[in-house]
Amino acid sequence: MNALEKKFRRIEPWVGLAEVQKQLHQGGAFLVSVDKTGRPNAMTIGWALLGTAWYQPVLLVLVRPSRYTHGCLVYSGEFTVNVPFGKMEKELEFCGEKSGRDVDKFRELGLRWEKGREVSVPVLTDCELIYECRVIAKVDVDPTEIISQEVRTKYYAQGNLHTLFFGEVKAAWQARPES
Numbered sequence: 542m543n544a545l546e547k548k549f550r551r552i553e554p555w556v557g558l559a560e561v562q563k564q565l566h567q568g569g570a571f572l573v574s575v576d577k578t579g580r581p582n583a584m585t586i587g588w589a590l591l592g593t594a595w596y597q598p599v600l601l602v603l604v605r606p607s608r609y610t611h612g613c614l615v616y617s618g619e620f621t622v623n624v625p626f627g628k629m630e631k632e633l634e635f636c637g638e639k640s641g642r643d644v645d646k647f648r649e650l651g652l653r654w655e656k657g658r659e660v661s662v663p664v665l666t667d668c669e670l671i672y673e674c675r676v677i678a679k680v681d682v683d684p685t686e687i688i689s690q691e692v693r694t695k696y697y698a699q700g701n702l703h704t705l706f707f708g709e710v711k712a713a714w715q716a717r718p719e720s
C-alpha cells in the first residue's frame with residue numbers, strides 16, 4: 542500500500558457526485574496542474590461538471606485563458622481536482638486570488654500532497670475527494686454560441702472566455718475515515 546492508498550480508498554468516479562456539487566457551491570475545490578518546469582500550482586474552481594461523455598467518466602472544468610493554470614493544462618494535458626468538505630477556506634481563498642505566475646502557492650500555503658497514481662500531477666491529501674484526470678478534449682467557448690444574453694453580459698463582458706477542458710477520470714479517491 543503506498544502513501545496515497547493509506548489515506549484514501551479508490552472509488553467509482555460518480556460516487557461523490559452530490560458532495561462535489563455541494564462543495565463547488567460552498568467555497569470551491571482545488572484544480573491542480575503542473576507548469577513546464579514541473580512546479581505544481583493550485584487554483585480554486587467553482588464551476589465543474591462530473592458526468593459521462595464518449596462512454597467515459599469525465600470531469601469538465603472551465604478555465605479562463607488569463608489563468609496561469611490554463612497554460613499548464615494545455616502544456617501537460619493532465620490535472621487533478623481536489624475537494625475539501627467545508628474546510629481549507631483560507632487555502633481556497635488564497636488559491637482563488639493569487640496567481641501561480643507570481644507566487645508558489647504550494648510552498649506559501651504548505652499544501653500537503655502526494656504523487657498521483659494515474660497522472661503526474663500531485664493530489665492534495667487534506668481533501669476528502671480526489672479526481673485524477675487526463676484531458677481528452679478542449680473547447681474554447683465561442684461568444685456567438687452563447688444564447689443567453691444574461692450569461693454573455695454577466696460573465697463575458699470583458700471577454701476572456703473560458704476553455705472547457707474535458708478530463709477523463711483515470712482514478713477517483715475518497716479519504717478513509719480517521720482511525
Ligand SMILES: Cc1cc2nc3c(=O)[nH]c(=O)nc-3n(C[C@H](O)[C@H](O)[C@H](O)COP(=O)(O)O)c2cc1C
Nearest residue numbers: 584585586587588604605608609610637639640641
Ligand atoms: C470561489 C472561486 C471560484 C472560482 N472558480 C473559477 C473557475 O471555475 N474558473 C476560472 O477560470 N477561475 C475561477 N476562479 C478564479 C481563479 O481561481 C483565480 O483567478 C486564480 O487566481 C487563478 O490562479 P492561477 O493564475 O494560478 O491559475 C475562482 C475563484 C474563486 C475565489
